[in-house]
Amino acid sequence: MTVPPDRGVSRRSFLKGSAVAGIATTGITAAAHATAPSKPASFGPGEHEIVLLVNGKERKVKVETRTTLLDAVRDGLDLTGAKKICDRGACGGCTMLLDGETITSCLTLAMDAVGHELQTVESLSDGDKVHPLVQNFVHCDAMQCGFCTPGMVMSSLACLQKRGKPTDAQMRHDLSGNLCRCGTYGRVMEAIQRTAVGGGK
Amino acid sequence: MKPFTYVVPQSLAEACEASQKPNTLLKGAGIDLIDRMKERLQTPEQIVNLLPLKDELAGVAVEANGELRIGALTTLTQLEQHQALAAPAFDGLRLATGMTATPQVRNRATVAGNILQFTRCWYVRSEAFHCLHGGRGPTCLAMTGENRYHSVLGWSDCVRVHPSNLAPPLLALDAEYSTRLGDKVRRRKFSELFPADPRAQNPEHTLEAGEIVTAIHVPAQPAGTRSAYCESREKLTFDWATTACAVRLVLAGGVITAANLVLGAVAPVPLPREKASALLVGQKPSAALFAKVAEMAYAGASPLAHNDYKLTIGKAIVRQALDEAVR
Numbered sequence: 152m153t154v155p156p157d158r159g160v161s162r163r164s165f166l167k168g169s170a171v172a173g174i175a176t177t178g179i180t181a182a183a184h185a186t187a188p189s190k191p192a193s194f195g196p197g198e199h200e201i202v203l204l205v206n207g208k209e210r211k212v213k214v215e216t217r218t219t220l221l222d223a224v225r226d227g228l229d230l231t232g233a234k235k236i237c238d239r240g241a242c243g244g245c246t247m248l249l250d251g252e253t254i255t256s257c258l259t260l261a262m263d264a265v266g267h268e269l270q271t272v273e274s275l276s277d278g279d280k281v282h283p284l285v286q287n288f289v290h291c292d293a294m295q296c297g298f299c300t301p302g303m304v305m306s307s308l309a310c311l312q313k314r315g316k317p318t319d320a321q322m323r324h325d326l327s328g329n330l331c332r333c334g335t336y337g338r339v340m341e342a343i344q345r346t347a348v349g350g351g352k
Numbered sequence: 353m354k355p356f357t358y359v360v361p362q363s364l365a366e367a368c369e370a371s372q373k374p375n376t377l378l379k380g381a382g383i384d385l386i387d388r389m390k391e392r393l394q395t396p397e398q399i400v401n402l403l404p405l406k407d408e409l410a411g412v413a414v415e416a417n418g419e420l421r422i423g424a425l426t427t428l429t430q431l432e433q434h435q436a437l438a439a440p441a442f443d444g445l446r447l448a449t450g451m452t453a454t455p456q457v458r459n460r461a462t463v464a465g466n467i468l469q470f471t472r473c474w475y476v477r478s479e480a481f482h483c484l485h486g487g488r489g490p491t492c493l494a495m496t497g498e499n500r501y502h503s504v505l506g507w508s509d510c511v512r513v514h515p516s517n518l519a520p521p522l523l524a525l526d527a528e529y530s531t532r533l534g535d536k537v538r539r540r541k542f543s544e545l546f547p548a549d550p551r552a553q554n555p556e557h558t559l560e561a562g563e564i565v566t567a568i569h570v571p572a573q574p575a576g577t578r579s580a581y582c583e584s585r586e587k588l589t590f591d592w593a594t595t596a597c598a599v600r601l602v603l604a605g606g607v608i609t610a611a612n613l614v615l616g617a618v619a620p621v622p623l624p625r626e627k628a629s630a631l632l633v634g635q636k637p638s639a640a641l642f643a644k645v646a647e648m649a650y651a652g653a654s655p656l657a658h659n660d661y662k663l664t665i666g667k668a669i670v671r672q673a674l675d676e677a678v679r
Contacts, residue, residue: 190366192359194357194359195356217355219386240453240456240457243456253455253459254456254460255456258386262401263381
């Protein structure tokens, strides 16, 4: 069997192209918040451009005031690692780090993330080079269907950053906001432990 | 979500002014509000984002008189981890905070947001159901429908339960709350934040439109104060309470000299149980006493078709909370 030829326009590249075509010139950044006059700054309800600090880079993205951070990152920036599963903060699939803390990006407005540091699961790979934690998820077979995995990885990362060498109880606590229907929790904890002792490098 | 205008105030005064505009809602982290807006239960024309006021309205401080001042925008994670809450008098409040939702939610959710959140009744939370509390129908659908998570006490025409974890321990600690409405600054007993008559037509709280909660005040607790918070739930983590109990006791020479017992998740408001508390005062802790108190805490209960289990579990949770408080 040969690999099927490139189908030309994928759904994803189509969406990306249409978003770029519509970018307006008005933008807000963290600085715009700080320099507002006595009248409060007001945005929307239509589309406008904001600047998000994503994985260490300033990224412009066009949003409405009602756009969630998850939608802005997935649809606007094409960072589709974080998953939109329940969209109600009830699964943890959309977990990202905002200023180093785990959050459910589906219950956060994109506007609320302006001026804060956002870290997504994409920050853990650079081409074929991946973060030891990701390597250990592979080594420990810490996923089955893989849908919860990006969120699980981000909660695991926060756990490691906060605890160094977390205990079982600390891992259970820190992962308690991520649901895995396949039941991979035990192996996720193995992957965290392996990372904590320097494995996967 | 319907489109809205998003206002970024630079000061509390600006937020107060902006909130006077009709069809405006105030937003902290928005954990509950965004959820309701996605369901189209709320369709504001304007949202005033309070998060830029964190310098003014977030953080925990111990005042000169020993009182704990908890800023309205303090996150649950900040509250749980603050060293002021390490004292035994605040065990209940700290545990209740740490049991709420998930790490992701606690990292964002604010103290005021937790207290002011809308009920989780699945009928009123779904636009499809024509329920009385949502103003969409003539009757309470939970009363005769699927009501295993609903009220067993203190209900009249609506059997919703109050979902806040923080409200019962704050009531038990005799907390107060400060608000600002326009230029008016007010400070009241925490119990006044909840409707005395929690029928369907009344909202979960008594705030006026545009009134902003700025802080919660917890008075200095006398020596010998102990507290506890316990709840029953279907999952160990990441779940709502089916019943909850917060207690605050003052012990002197092995005798209970003051007691506050408050139930959560069993009534449309967090429910102080004065008669049960009174049974504790002047007594030495004992299993027999705590069993009597647990019975009194649920005296007069009117369970629905699918939730009489709450009486059995709820009484056990009361006994557990008392046991933990005197341990």
